[in-house]
Amino acid sequence: GAGVSQSPSNKVTEKGKDVELRCDPISGHTALYWYRQSLGQGLEFLIYFQGNSAPDKSGLPSDRFSAERTGGSVSTLTIQRTQQEDSAVYLCASSLFGENTEAFFGQGTRLTVV
């Protein structure tokens, strides 16, 4: 596709369940970022991938959060034992390496933990 694709668009899960969020970056973009946007808040950085490695995972809020990227393309963000405070929109962005001024965002996954 032409843009960053995220799935699912919406996810409702019960507290304590695990969830997986997927991001398909723009073809050829080696840099991939995950952000979280809570209601009325700005974007909170979670993790940055360069290729398959994550040189900056400083934003992951707890060890319940993990992410991986395979083949330098698709990335999965996993949240284990979800809590209500995890409810937010999870946004993925991609760019060419060294070009974060040209980062393109997906539409996000709206996660609701009930």
Place this chain on the structure above:
Amino acid sequence: QKEVEQDPGPLSVPEGAIVSLNCTYSNSAFQYFMWYRQYSRKGPELLMYTYSSGNKEDGRFTAQVDKSSKYISLFIRDSQPSDSATYLCAMSAGRDYKLSFGAGTTVTVRA
């Protein structure tokens, strides 16, 4: 104190007015400054970016950066109802670094 501060508004202006948005920041390492527009239930889209201090103009949009004051601005001239959105400032220390975002300002342009 947040690394990037942005007044969340909301801001309501009549069509044709100038919209003025701004952010302040505390990290003197920031060199790249961006403005994103986000429509409801959509991902942010890049409007403009500026490197270091100075002004940049693109159509109805003007971005200004004053690194000495750690203050950036976005002006929208001749505002249109289609400009109604949330505007987010973002900045980074380098072009392969994470972006740090403001909270976003919600703007409504009244027809």
